[in-house]
Amino acid sequence: MTLVGEDVILPCCLVPPLDAVSKRVAWGRPDLEPRFVHVWHEGQNHLVNQNPSYKGRTSLSIDNLKQGDFSLHLSAVKLSDNGVYRCYFPSQDKTFYVELVVSYISSSKKNKKDQLRRQSMKTQEEFNAWVAVLSPSMELSTRVGNQSEELRLQLEEIEKQREENKRKVKLVEKEIAASEKEKATDKTEGYLREKQSLLDAQWKLEKRKEEVEKQQLNMEKLLLKTEGMMAKMTEMKRTVENQMEVINLSLEEVDSEDGNAHLHRE
Incomplete structure (x- = not known):
């Protein structure tokens, strides 16, 4: 559970590890439109279709990507961030789901x-x-x-x-x-x-x-x-x-x- 205003890491990684810096990784929320939260494409961020509510609050680590770790860093968490996130790695057609529970105390x-x-x-x-x-x-x-x-x-x-x-x-x-x-x-x-x-x-x-x-x-x-x-x-x-x-x-x-x-x- 994450509190409003905190930063959070949404975990997602390949087993066995694989250098994914030159690959494509897409984070999204199926319940949103546009659904894209953060997209990494061939060595750089590709945020053209990013959902506006996540603008400036998401990032991936290049060092982690080299190890097959696609974990998403989400800063200044909002109540609206609550939901199920989809991490998709098309090179291997692998999909992972992570649920973020946001609480306001x-x-x-x-x-x-x-x-x-x-x-x-x-x-x-x-x-x-x-x-x-x-x-x-x-x-x-x-x-x-x-x-x-x-x-x-x-x-x-x-x-x-x-x-x-x-x-x-x-x-x-x-x-x-x-x-x-x-x-x-x-x-x-x-x-x-x-x-x-x-x-x-x-x-x-x-x-x-x-x-x-x-x-x-x-x-x-x-x-x-x-x-x-x-x-x-x-x-x-x-x-x-x-x-x-x-x-x-x-x-x-x-x-x-x-x-x-x-x-x-x-």
């Missing part, structure tokens, strides 16, 4: 306590929402993993059939050669038909292998994407948990101050 203890309680309720709702989202995402990840394993087993079986088919073709070719020496035309024609049938089957197996390999590749991409989404959601859940802890500690401090003041009056 009143000098009045009552207002402060009421505000903290509202924040606590809102944060608890957000936490429950992330828990509700994570559960089906874990199930999806499991299903995708199982399907990927099934495709792997299919490929193993297809490979066995291909090897067996190749062995049969070689045997038939030997029989063809032997029958040709014997000038057994009928036998040769029969073996030729058998060979053609095996070659047709081999072609079908090759096509099936290509299809399954393509399916497996798509499934692996989906699995990586799903795992990436789960990692982001888990991180967001952890962030919300930390926010809840901060808010609860603040509430305890306010209650403690009120208790001490009450004892002092007595």
